[in-house]
Amino acid sequence: MDAYLDKIDTFINHLDLKTLAVLESISSTKKIKKGEYLLQQGEICKKSYFIEQGIARKFYLNDGKEITTALYFENDIAVSLDSYCMQQPSREFIQVIADSTVSQTSFLAFQTAKKLFPKLIELDLMLTEYHAMWLETRLFEFHTLDATSRYIQLLENHPHIIKNIPLSYIASYLGISLETLSRIRAKI
């Protein structure tokens, strides 16, 4: 799947200057402090957030408990997919959990830009495909791996996660309790 990221990268680097300029013009960089929210539950996700630097997480509330569904690092794009695609209120929160710099792009501006610069539709498609493949990988892990294996998998693929993120977020991202994760770590 990294190959696909490369493909996307190459695609962007080969965009004509006008298209690149438009992309630039509809994005703006912003510094966000740890703990602040990019998106609140109930809001419509009107922007996509490219993490230039820092960490963010996406989560929702279930019976008052926070369930972390995604963790974002440098070069990841954070959106609440259904809210973004359908422009409906979001069930999810997106929160920055370390001081960060994000480049945000308005959904509407991007829609307009896509009409004028069709290459951007292709880009959107590739990004969405990548995200869908990532979701399938994650489902695969829930389907086949037990808690310990899921954690090891995470360790191997994203070693930086453990150093920077509270265990409680990681545990809920893995779909296990904080205590179980702690025990898993003690055992390894």
Place this chain on the structure above:
Amino acid sequence: MDAYLDKIDTFINHLDLKTLAVLESISSTKKIKKGEYLLQQGEICKKSYFIEQGIARKFYLNDGKEITTALYFENDIAVSLDSYCMQQPSREFIQVIADSTVSQTSFLAFQTAKKLFPKLIELDLMLTEYHAMWLETRLFEFHTLDATSRYIQLLENHPHIIKNIPLSYIASYLGISLETLSRIRAKI
């Protein structure tokens, strides 16, 4: 999310005649007998399969056990996403589990057609977005619901499934054992 399907439907119905004709020309309808495979593990997924009539499932082998990852009915599109997008060997099988009629579209032909008829890229994007949202829903269920709730959820959203599909497939689709599913059914 049904609203999004409607949107896609509307989009297709408003395509210009030429684009529709191209879409038609690169697709072909085929009858498939129960048990036959649309895609085998190791093959590259070179086609997408629109189920006009019948039932199919997607699964992979894990330690020799079949894990069903998707169930397809009328109007669903079956592909092995990563194999299709990246044109790499598939980990998954796609098997027809009832006599079916499918309309298959070649990946390559579709790629070519998209170059000539950009509306098709938009269509592809919408379909991919829909699929990604579906995956998120499924992940949500694995994350928050226990076996019984997942089954009930399935019952409510897809009552036709239970009538037509062996319990063993449903169980593995839900990520539980056949026996557990049987007990859940007895209890409800």
Place this chain on the structure above:
DNA sequence: CGACATATTGAGATCCATCAACCAATGTGG
């Protein structure tokens, strides 16, 4: 230092998988 978030550890309960036996329906070859 005190306060509050973060992490570890223990004990008991619960969910679910596994193994194994069994039943019912369907189909197949002789």
Place this chain on the structure above:
DNA sequence: CCACATTGGTTGATGGATCTCAATATGTCG
């Protein structure tokens, strides 16, 4: 048409993985 295999489903007993509740540490930051 019968004997038997095959497939799909149920049921019981047991063990393991993981959750929950609760107590106790270990930060970390004003």
